[in-house]
Amino acid sequence: MSDQYGKPFVYSSRGTRLEFACDGLRFVPNRVMRLIGEPATFVAITPQSAEIILCHSFWQERPNGWRIIVRTANGAEHELGGNAGLYLRAADVNTLAKAITQTTGLPVRVVIRRTPLNGAVEETPWTPPNTKTNTLIGFGLASACLPLVGGISMGWLSPRPAIVVVVGLALWLCMMLALFLLARTEPSRKKFPTLHALTTLVTFSATYSVCVVVTDYLVHQH
Secondary structure, three states, X not given: OOOOOOOOEEEEEOOEEEXXXXXXXXXXXXXXXXXXXXXXXXXXXXXXXXXXXXXXXXXXXXXXXXXXXXXXXXXXXXXXOOOOOEOOOHHHHHHHHHHHHHHXXXXXXXXXXXXXXXXXXXXXXXXXXXHHHHHHHHHHHHHOOHHHHHHXXXXXXXXXXXXXXXXXXXXXXXXXXXXXXXXXXXXXXOOOOHHHHHHHHHHHHHHHHHHHHHHHHHHHOO
């Protein structure tokens, strides 16, 4: 991204170019999109233009790319890129919003728009992702693999049953810690449900046991 704010600048991501100037915004698709017929588009900034919206779009809870919209004072919206969902790096969104304002002179709002099955558009302010939350989510996803990895490892090593049980319990406690930390990051969940913990113990034990037995059989059947 160019640092020459107040002058025309270009934002590039995955081969797609977004060009911003005081008289309008231009979208230049990447090579693949051009091959399938996606044209470059231009949205002019006029005296009637009131604001620019950076919109993270969701269709029935599935991400549908970013949209850049020039909105007039009477509520009419002109979208950059047509039907093409744009990819913006989340870490760049706030910087991009400031750069657009400094270049065009128009205020920029960053929002999330969801279109559920009933077709009613829901709009909420967009907030940048929290690095700590992303780390915990990654940790939580990795912990979901613990019964598989642990069970296969124990089946391969074939230790005494007591060791298999102790290792399984330790891995389950690690997974519960990850789930507890994830629950703490969600304001709507004040308590970690006991029933969920017990259910997780049952599913973890089943997956872990099956992996131990199957791996032990395959490795030591000869």
